[in-house]
Amino acid sequence: MLASAAVLLALGYWTYSHVEGSLHEIRRLTMRALLETHATALRATLEDRLDGVPAGERTARSRDLAARYAATSGRWGESGQVMVFHERRQAPDGGDLAMVMEPHAGDSGEAVIGAWRWLPEHGLGVAIEIAADEAYAPLRYLNIAFAVVFGALVFAVPAALGSAVSVLRLKREMGESRRLGPYRLEERIGEGGMAVVYRARHALLKRPCAIKLLKPARATDETIARFEREVQLASQLAHPNTVEIFDYGHTGDGHFYYAMEYLDGITAAELVARGGAVPVPRAVHLLRQLCAGLAEAHARGLVHRDVKPENIMICRRGGEYDVLKILDFGLVKNIAEQHSRDLTRALRILGTPLYMAPERLRDPADVDARADIYAVGAVAFFLLTGHRMFEAADDLALTTKVLNDEPPRVAAAAAQQVPLELDLLVQACLEKKREHRPQRVTDLVEAFEALAQEQRWTQREAESWWAAVPPPRPAR
Structure with missing residues (x-):
């Protein structure tokens, strides 16, 4: 028992140190990506609005524009805010950028963390900050969990034995009978x-x-x-x-x-892995079904939050071919309960960001139906091109790209010819700001129905495809 306790303690400490480091790094990279987004946006605003302004008026005009930008950028999370400053600050490395991740007193006296970038060409800087308590809230739970490990050690062996008995009983229940x-x-x-x-x-x-x-x-x-x-x-x-x-x-x-x-079919990810890019008529046929399924959920105030190729099944059902089914609707979010806790929140945060809307990456709790619409656009890009919208070495680098990089146009990225109407529709779904996307998934249903009039995919074509491929694996 003592040996087991020692092993648990060592494992707990190792897990704590690695998870703590990962949480700090994720927060730092997220803050850096958000800062660069605002710095780029502010530069673009100033360069656009200062064109033609006399030199003697540029300083006052740029400060006024920067103040307006900060005032209209809105808050992120509960306490995050954007600010501008006019006196140059000294970064530790002498550069124009600093990440201040150690909690320090903000203007309100509350402990905050933040980041800033000086824009030398405009003689001002942009900064972001958020309350340290909010930024490092996950660490509080981590510290509490690690603290109770010591008490849990006393019960570790009995608990393990109890769990083993439970598993054996469950196996007997499912194995023997x-x-x-x-x-x-x-x-x-x-x-x-x-x-x-x-x-x-x-x-x-x-x-x-x-x-x-x-x-x-x-x-x-x-x-x-x-x-x-x-x-x-x-x-x-x-x-x-x-x-x-x-x-x-x-x-x-x-x-x-x-x-x-029980579904007999393959996922959208497997479909592309087998044959590459999906022909436009078939992709339109599948995307219309995807949006139609989401429309019912949205009408009931539910958001899927994890629309991706792996959660989309294409199957044969009731004598029909290419019937699309949306999976994992057992883990939805009720947007009518903004402050409710949900089982899979942590899993969604740590999942791949490729199909997550930018606002979800900034604040995972900030989700509405337009997050699913962004995911529909990302899935459409994947089906039509046969490859991912962004490529990166890891999820953290991918997050930065989703937040800051404009996605390529699907018509330019696809080897096949993509109609202009479909290209523009996918581009609209992938807008960084959700207010610029289609606001209702029913609008997408209508758009794909209109496209289907020109891009027809028949049951005979679908049946021929299914007859030519090996039988799909059993699916959930």
């Missing part, structure tokens, strides 16, 4: 960080389905309650392009599971 409530399990088909997925069949109805079982290690009372609530929200959805949730319940040991329709 192969039953989970009214469902007979047939095959394990997938596993993620939160859950295991089985192909199953209802014992009485004989209907095939997929069972998603929350892992015992994740099954705390709070996690189960939130997971259950989010599944209840998603079960309200009935659109044919949304994966249907049939049922949910608990095992004899109290482990949470839910049953959903």
Whole structure:
């Protein structure tokens, strides 16, 4: 037991130090990317507005324009703000940029962190700052968690034994009887960080389905309650392009599971991996279905938040080919409850930023239906070109590109000819500012329906494609 406690302590300390370092680095890179965004925008504003202004009036005019820019940039998060200053500051390396990540007293007396850049050509600087408590809020939970590790060591061995017994009991329940409530399990088909997925069949109805079982290690009372609530929200959805949730319940040991329709198909990511860029008519056909499924969710006040090729299934359903299904609607966000906690918030923050709207990268809690519209644009780019919108060495570098770089036009990036109307529609979805994007996904449905009149994809073409490819793997 002492050896186990020592191992747990060493592992906990190693995890703490690495996670703490990663959180600091993520915050620093995010602050740097946000600062550069504002510096670039302010430069562009000044250069545009000062053109033709007499030299004697340029200083006063530039300060006035900069003050207006700061006043209209708005706040980010709860306390983040943009400011301008007129006296040159000395950066530690003598340059024009400094990151002040150690908490210090701001103008209001509150401890803040920030960053600034001096614009020598204009004789002023731009700065951003945010309350240290808000910026490093995740560290508070990390410190609390590490503190309780010492107390948890006393219970580590009994807890491990209890968990082992629970797992064995669960395996017996699913292995010997192969039953989970009214469902007979047939095959394990997938596993993620939160859950295991089985192909199953209802014992009485004989209907095939997929069972998603929350892992015992994740099954705390709070996690189960939130997971259950989010599944209840998603079960309200009935659109044919949304994966249907049939049922949910608990095992004899109290482990949470839910049953959903079983799909025979491939993901959009696998579709592109098999054949490269998707022809325009087929892409329009699929994107219309994607938007139609999202439209029902948005009408109910739900935002998916994780629209990406891996969560889009193309399958054969009810004698039809190329039926699109949106997956993982069991982990949606109810935008009517702005301050509610949700089970997968941390997972969404740490996920790939390629399909995340810029406002979500700045503030993960700041999400509405237009974040899904941005993701639709990114998925459309991927389908039509056969490659990702941005390439980067890691997720942090990718975040900077999403925040600052303009995405390439799909017509220029695609090897196939893309109609101007479709090119402009994708570009509009990918606007950095959400107020410049289409405001409703129903507008996209109408746009793709209009495009489909010219870019027709028939059931005969879809059937021919499915007949020519190897049978798809079983899907959830």
